[in-house]
Amino acid sequence: MPRGGKKGHKGRGKQFSNPEEIDRQMRAQEEEETAGAEKENSDSEEESSSDEDSEFKRRNGVEGLIEIENPNRVSQKNKKTSEVDVDAPKELSRREREEIEKQKSKERYMKLHYEGKTEQARADLARLAIIKKQREDAAKKRDELRKAEKEAEEAKAKR
Structure with a gap:
């Protein structure tokens, strides 16, 4: 009887990676992490020095690459209680x-x-x-x- 019973064996055989290749991948990953950490430190120093760059914060994933220009998307702006005009006439529907x-x-x-x-x-x-x-x-x-x-x-x- 074949592996997996009457239906047959589905799937591939297990493949093992070389320990050398695993070491090489680990080193490359560590180098990327240290370079990213150094870059973040320099970015945080620049952000603290100027508030104008705070609008263009680093975005996760694809958000930083794509600019969305949706006219229907309105960001909520919170008003302070001192800015709200209570005496202004209310717009009726x-x-x-x-x-x-x-x-x-x-x-x-x-x-x-x-x-x-x-x-x-x-x-x-x-x-x-x-x-x-x-x-x-x-x-x-x-x-x-x-x-x-x-x-x-x-x-x-x-x-």
Whole structure:
């Protein structure tokens, strides 16, 4: 039976590196680290001497190589409490402005409506006048009927 069972052996055989090559790689890596540390020390001395270079800090990875010019990317700038103007007029959003305009127009309409200057108010007043007249007429008829009934009862009582 082959290695790995029925399915067969997948993968390569193990390869071992030479100890000499490992030593050579280690030395090269150490040299790079010491050169980078010396370079960082000289950079930190330059940064401490001038604040203008602090904007162009050393970036990790590819960030230092690529400049991003995205107009949509806005960096957040924190304001101090002394810089914030509390008395400045607040900019309203479109929805807020529309809501305020809607409320004002409704108030204007209601004011005109109470004064009876709108068409709907006139129609309502006319309808109310008709209803009032109908009720007055109905009240008169009831009074007349009551009087007629009383007279009829009095006439029966006299007989």
